[in-house]
Amino acid sequence: MLDELDFSVIWDNFHFLLEGMGLTLWLTLLAIGGGIIFGTILALCRLSHIRLLSFVAGSYVNFLRSMPLILVIFWLYFLVPLVIGRPVGTFYSVLVAFVMFEAAYYCEIIRAGIQSVKKGQIFAGQALGMTYKQNMQYIVLPQAFRNMIPILVTQAIILFQDTALVYVVGLADFLVVGERIATIENRTIEVFLFIAFVYFVMCLVGTILVGKLQRKYAL
Amino acid sequence: MELNYNWNWGILFEDPYFGWIWSGLYWTCAVAITAWIIAFCIGSVIGTIRTVDVAWLRMIGTTYVAIFRNIPLIVQIFLWYFIVPELVPDSMGMWMKREMPLPEFWTAVLCLGAYTGARVGEQLRAGINAIPNGQRHAAMAMGLTQVQTYRYVLLPVGFRFIIPPMTSEFLGIFKNSSVALTIGVVELTAQSRQIEEYTFQGFEAFTVATVLYIAITTIVMALMRVIEKRTAIPGMISLGAK
Numbered sequence: 083m084l085d086e087l088d089f090s091v092i093w094d095n096f097h098f099l100l101e102g103m104g105l106t107l108w109l110t111l112l113a114i115g116g117g118i119i120f121g122t123i124l125a126l127c128r129l130s131h132i133r134l135l136s137f138v139a140g141s142y143v144n145f146l147r148s149m150p151l152i153l154v155i156f157w158l159y160f161l162v163p164l165v166i167g168r169p170v171g172t173f174y175s176v177l178v179a180f181v182m183f184e185a186a187y188y189c190e191i192i193r194a195g196i197q198s199v200k201k202g203q204i205f206a207g208q209a210l211g212m213t214y215k216q217n218m219q220y221i222v223l224p225q226a227f228r229n230m231i232p233i234l235v236t237q238a239i240i241l242f243q244d245t246a247l248v249y250v251v252g253l254a255d256f257l258v259v260g261e262r263i264a265t266i267e268n269r270t271i272e273v274f275l276f277i278a279f280v281y282f283v284m285c286l287v288g289t290i291l292v293g294k295l296q297r298k299y300a301l
Numbered sequence: 302m303e304l305n306y307n308w309n310w311g312i313l314f315e316d317p318y319f320g321w322i323w324s325g326l327y328w329t330c331a332v333a334i335t336a337w338i339i340a341f342c343i344g345s346v347i348g349t350i351r352t353v354d355v356a357w358l359r360m361i362g363t364t365y366v367a368i369f370r371n372i373p374l375i376v377q378i379f380l381w382y383f384i385v386p387e388l389v390p391d392s393m394g395m396w397m398k399r400e401m402p403l404p405e406f407w408t409a410v411l412c413l414g415a416y417t418g419a420r421v422g423e424q425l426r427a428g429i430n431a432i433p434n435g436q437r438h439a440a441m442a443m444g445l446t447q448v449q450t451y452r453y454v455l456l457p458v459g460f461r462f463i464i465p466p467m468t469s470e471f472l473g474i475f476k477n478s479s480v481a482l483t484i485g486v487v488e489l490t491a492q493s494r495q496i497e498e499y500t501f502q503g504f505e506a507f508t509v510a511t512v513l514y515i516a517i518t519t520i521v522m523a524l525m526r527v528i529e530k531r532t533a534i535p536g537m538i539s540l541g542a543k
Contacts, residue, residue: 145515148472148476148514148515148517148518149476149511149514149515150475150476150477150478150479150490150514151476151479152479152480152482152490153479153490153493153507153510153511153514156490156493156494156497156507157507157511160497160503160507161503164305164306164503167305243372243373243374244373246373246375246376247373247375247480249375249483250482250483257373257375257376261379270383270384271383271384271387271388274376274379274380274383274384275380275384277376278372278376278377278380281371281372281373281376282368282371282372285370285371285372286367286371289367289370289371
């Protein structure tokens with residue numbers, strides 16, 4: 083069996099696979115950016131003294147975290163065009179789904195990061211007459227993000243792996259492009275082994291990086 | 302902004318959609334619970350061998366975890382479904398493709414079990430490592446063998462330590478079971494999508510799935526809290542049980 087494998091199919095279709103990986107990385111990058119921004123807002127709401135804000139943010143996070151990502155993708159694939167009133171394309175629906183879903187996870191990471199900053203720092207900021215915004219901007223968030231760097235990278239690796247789930251709506255990412263090539267060229271084994279290998283190497287490099295960052299940024 | 306949408310919640314109780322929802326819930330639970338049994342067994346072995354002082358055993362554990370954690374779950378399920386039957390000996394591959402009962406179900410269960418097993422193993426390793434070294438040394442000083450040390454000292458405490466992270470792994474397996482729809486297991490998420498495609502009542506279909514997943518989460522969390530309380534060692538570790 084193994085001696086019949088012919089990996090030339092990979093090189094023949096290399097630029098298609100590269101385009102697919104481009105979309106995967108682009109989606110990952112946008113979802114990380116959007117997820118961190120929305121997640122930070124959620125975290126600040128969750129830690130807010132205003133009861134209503136922290137309740138709403140907390141409910142949002144628990145709600146999203148009990149749902150499978152595939153269901154969230156289906157939800158927004160159906161909902162986004164309906165709300166906007168016209169078709170917007172699969173990519174944007176999926177991107178909204180990822181940002182909303184990942185923000186719930188980023189919120190928890192960022193909340194833990196903010197809580198890891200020593201209370202005395204906040205008091206010192208207040209004693210210097212800083213407003214809430216200044217205190218967050220110059221004192222708390224810079225330290226919090228520094229503490230969070232390794233776990234943020236870990237979450238980025240998880241997100242990178244999660245983007246493969248766009249398969250369920252047929253967006254042409256690395257996996258979907260690979261699957262199409264596998265079907266057309268009738269080389270399922272070679273293509274899927276290659277896909278798994280690429281994901282494995284990229285995530286393993288990321289995992290090793292996390293270990294290094296953990297040592298470097300340990301306060 | 303006005304949504305152009307015809308509400309019809311009654312659709313959820315009509316034939317055949319009502320039956321579809323229950324069938325979906327059944328398969329979600331069936332996949333998740335069966336896979337959890339496998340994950341727990343694999344995780345116990347992997348977590349243990351990653352902490353023993355035998356280098357080649359640790360090496361096997363580390364490699365297993367690296368492989369299963371660094372490939373997306375959906376790619377893993379395709380590997381199990383399309384590739385594994387081709388790579389095993391011919392007669393077994395034939396059996397998997399032709400005669401194996403419920404092939405999609407068992408493939409999904411194996412895949413999820415192996416994947417979650419790596420994660421459970423990581424948690425258990427952390428749990429065992431969190432036990433003060435004195436416990437291990439005390440066990441050795443009392444003349445316990447390595448196997449006895451694990452069986453009577455380290456594992457009973459290690460497993461109790463990791464009940465909270467195990468709760469989220471157990472919840473994760475219910476959510477991850479939705480990936481089984483990519484190889485044709487018609488579980489809860491797939492059924493809700495199917496109802497949407499048949500009736501165009503997406504709101505109702507996805508809402509019922511969402512509510513059922515939240516119900517599963519609530520039940521699992523309550524169950525794990527009971528287990529945590531039941532297994533707490535009095536006076537020793539609070540373990541978060543109140």
